[in-house]
Amino acid sequence: MPQLKVKLVITGDDFGYCDRRNRGIVDCFQAGGISNVSLLVNAASAENAAELAKRHRIPIGLHANLSEGAPVCQELKTSSLLNKDGFFHGKMGFRQVLQSGQMNMAEVEAELRAQIKRFCELTGRLPSHMDGHQHVHVLPEVREVFAQVLSDFGISCTRVPVEPGLHSCTFLPPHLRDFYLQVEKDALQSVEVFHRYGIRWPDVYLGLSTMGQNMSISNLQRALSFALQARTSIAAQAGDLCGPGLCQPITVELMVHPGYPSHPLQGGCGEGPDDFSQSSDRLHELNMLRDPVLHSYYKQQGILLCAFSDL
Incomplete structure (x- = not known):
């Protein structure tokens, strides 16, 4: 049995988006393709998703949503978070309103708290992450x-x-690469804030470079190789390259979006499913994640799938 090198949380995002996404995520979990899910509590099939998580004992956290669909908080029918139609501003629209200085942080807080409470109503407990x-x-x-x-x-x-x-993913389209690099910049500036509040996260994050059609066995192996390199680097920095520090597994989260493509007008968070959810990318990710070749790679490299609660 290879030495345990990586504790890998594979999180299926957007659980609850539609019934077909839910079914695909459950199939992926049962096939050993994911080990964790994040629930959209304002999505069309959130109740169904929570029930499936209970039935199949799927570890579940909260995918807090401030950018797509309708709010959970009933007091926010008119809000800086919403457009003239009563929906969130969208992925880029949210960022534009925030940058303009027009976003009310008290309303952001109210919606986050309402979504946590809704998660508790659906699942009977607080989210693990x-x-x-x-x-x-x-x-x-x-x-x-x-x-x-x-x-x-x-x-x-x-x-x-x-x-x-x-930064070396030259295969990414320029608009996606620019967005991902901005996400990374924002995330790096969040580290001090999260540390200050005692919030933790896995040692390594993966998933931006392996979304949709960019997910392949070779790309997943490429991404995971960086985690394995990071483990060696951490041990070396600790002056423990050949000692017990190297025996400690590194913790990694891989963000994924498996499922069966949404049907038009079915699902979403109040406005119907987006193009991403209706595309064949969902099924492609599902098939990649349950590929036996990938599962053999995990075993060969000492990678163990687990949940946030196992970290």
Whole structure:
């Protein structure tokens, strides 16, 4: 049996988005392709997702959503978080309103608290971890509110989307690469805030470079190789390259989006499913994640799938 080198949390994001996404995520979990899920509590199939998680004992956290669909907090029918149609501003729209200085942080806090309470209603407990849909939790100002809310509820784990090797991913389209690098910049500036509130996260984050059609066995192995290199580097910095420090596994989160493609007009968070959810990318990720070749690679490299609660 190879030495345990990596504790790998593979998180299926957007659980609850639609029934077909839910079914695909459960199939992926049962096939050993993911080990954890993040729930969108304002999504069309959130109740179904929570029930499936209970039935199949799937470790579940909260995918806090401030950018897509309708709010959970009933007091926010008119809010800086919402457009004229009563929906969140969208991935880029949220960032634009925030940058303009027009975002009310008290309303951000109210919605985050309402989503945690809704999660508790659906699952019967607090989330084991909490991150942000479309990475809104690491944005300026939001990160401070997010950290305070997590601290108040005693939720100790989050996601810091800084991916090793991202700068060398020349295969990414320029618009995606620019967005990912901005996410990384925001995430790096969140580290001090999260540390200050006692919030933790895995040693290494992966997933930006392996989304959709960019997910392949070779790309996943490439990404995981950076985690293995980071483990060696950490041990070397500790002056323990050949000692017991090297025996400690590194912790890694891989963000993924498996599922069956959404049908038009079915699912979403109040406005219907987006193009990403309706594309074949969902099924492609599902098939890659349950590929026996990848599972053999985990065993060969000493990579153990686990949940946030196992870290």
